Amino acid sequence: MDLIDCRMDGDIAVLTVNNPPVNAISAQMRRELWQSAEDLDADPDVRAVVLTCAGRTFIAGADVREFGQPPVEPHLPDLVDRIEQAGKPWIAAIHGTALGGGLEIAMGCRFRVAVPDARMGLPEVNLGIIPGASGTVRTPRLVGVPAAVDLVTSGKPWKAPQALKAGLIDEIVEGDLTEGALRFARAALSRDLPQPVSERPIEPQDDAFWSKAAEKVSKPGMQAQARAVESLRFATENPFPAAMAHEREIFTELRDSDQAAALRHVFFAERAAPRPPELKGIQPRDIGRVGIIGGGTMGAGIAVACRNAGLPVVMIERDQAAVARGLDNIRSILDGSVRRGKLTEAQLDDRMDGVEATQDYAALSDCDLVIEAVFEEIGVKRTVFDQVGRVCRDDAVLATNTSYLDPRRIFEGVAGPERCLGLHFFSPAHIMKLLEIVPTPDTAPEVLATAFSLAAKLGKMPVRAGICEGFIGNRIFKRYRAEAERLLVEGHSVEEVDAAMRDYGFRMGPFEAQDLSGLDIAFLQREGLRAEGQDVPDTLSDRLVRAGRKGQKTGGGWYDYAEGDRKPRPSEETRAVLAPHVGGTGGLSSQQIADRLVAAMADEGQQILSEGIASRASDIDLVEIHGYGFPRWTGGPMFASGVR
């Protein structure tokens, strides 16, 4: 056998699965496990079987790459049944993660033991499917119905202690896992065996329980959660074989759906983006201390992101008053985390203790990385880097968080251009996952690799972007805004366009989103270009800004806002400002409006790809999903438009 090794320890067989990197269940693995069950049942010298895995994890689930292909026997549910029906008890010995089909195999075993930091879960809903090998049928029999509903519908894994408490595992093993599993097996053989999970009784729940469970998962968009509840309910109210057939039916239907294909696309996109092939083997530099210039919206958010990752921070501001404001900005973000129960007071103090704030650039002398987040003005940024260059170590990485400016111009004259690049965070920087990494032609591969390793440390989704106005994300957003304005000119209302994009799956439409972040940022950027002599025609939003309507912060933008209330209300004033410039008859349906806007984004994405600004279409999808709220279950604008 190629993927499974079998050795004997006395009268106990130890099966070790070795299918790197994550022991995903392929057709070959299913065949070999089945054959092992046959062989071990036939061997009179074997009294029990320990199932363990080599490498970094227990079985992480079915091989997602096989989902698009015709199914091959033995099927996973049959294999799980085969293991459960084995003549000798199997003991799953879990380290790393037992996920999806991996946990289903473990539930087919008579016992499960795990190391203290192991995690166990059923993440199938994140892939637009439900568990397909008894996850909705065995789990409620093992841990009870409410806990099973939580495990299956949240898609979030449990840590070993929680799994032990719920009865998902039987023991936590300290020290060597295989030794511990063997000890457990010997002790178990001296007692009566528990019932196989499929034969355990199930406690039915009433209608009210199921209505509540269904209501909790009835969010627009994602399809799998509601179907998982349906499958779990059926499993609690019907015999095991009928429940298995029912689960399989839903699983197969969902696996072949557009939504599951889209979510698989995102799954693989998220694994490809952080590891550009050209950086393979290149060692990143260590990042210990981070300097941040500017303690405004972005500087404070970036500081919190760094502190949350345990990195000490030096924040530089213009004068003492600005230093104090910057510290206040950081503290108020952390206060928010405490209010939401994400952080304790003690953790807040620890975060603040790791922040040094000063107006003295000399404090940057021992920083490994400096990120500039000052005003979006080329002159200010160049002056900043002039000062940074004088105090920083020669090998410190220098980064700008500019939204639109050309990093090559910002870094002109800085000694060591190979250590410079753009790191474009998104607001709020401590929450938003996206990080556009923008190398210049001079950036050294080692520096680029350092940026990707920083992203991993901060828990960000890095996407490599080339230099153009707005990089990937803001360039597509500009096109999106322009197309949305065109729909207004054609006679659609602000409310109609926003509602169409909410129906499509965005949390906010394009106009609500602009009101939230402020119309003045893009306005000022266009004004800058006009000041340089470029012919930039007025947009409708420019007209609103000129009328004093900059968004929520001025009490009105595309919509009106009552004092202290973020609820957008249709605005007569906006209608009056726009009236001379709009005039069409509208008439597109909500779906047609969304299609127009998504097509515009994909078209801009195509241009970005053809110019080499993005390396792959899937990177553009990630930018939109992680930076702009594009609904994940559509796969992103490129995937949704058929561009691969």
Ligand code: 3HC
């Ligand atoms: N199938 C195929 N490939 C997989 C895979 C899977 N289930 N899980 C991970 N991989 C691949 C990744 O694509 C990546 O490949 P690459 O090196 O070529 O890019 C490699 O394994 C390593 O993955 P990560 O970078 O994610 O490694 P980490 O160590 O960061 O994380 C993990 C490991 C926690 C296991 C994570 O990979 C993960 O969450 N995997 C998905 C688990 C999952 O969704 N399982 C359910 C599958 S569906 C199922 O089981 C259906 C069943 O009910 C019938």
Ligand code: NAI
């Ligand atoms: P902001 O106006 O909130 O903060 C800028 C800060 O820089 C101010 O606190 C100011 O005192 C400080 N500053 C100015 N000159 C300085 C100097 N010479 N030395 C030290 N500090 C100085 O601006 P914001 O929104 O934080 O933007 C900063 C940068 O991040 C800009 O380049 C912007 O384009 C970019 N950005 C902004 C995003 C946003 O949503 N606000 C998103 C992504 C990038």
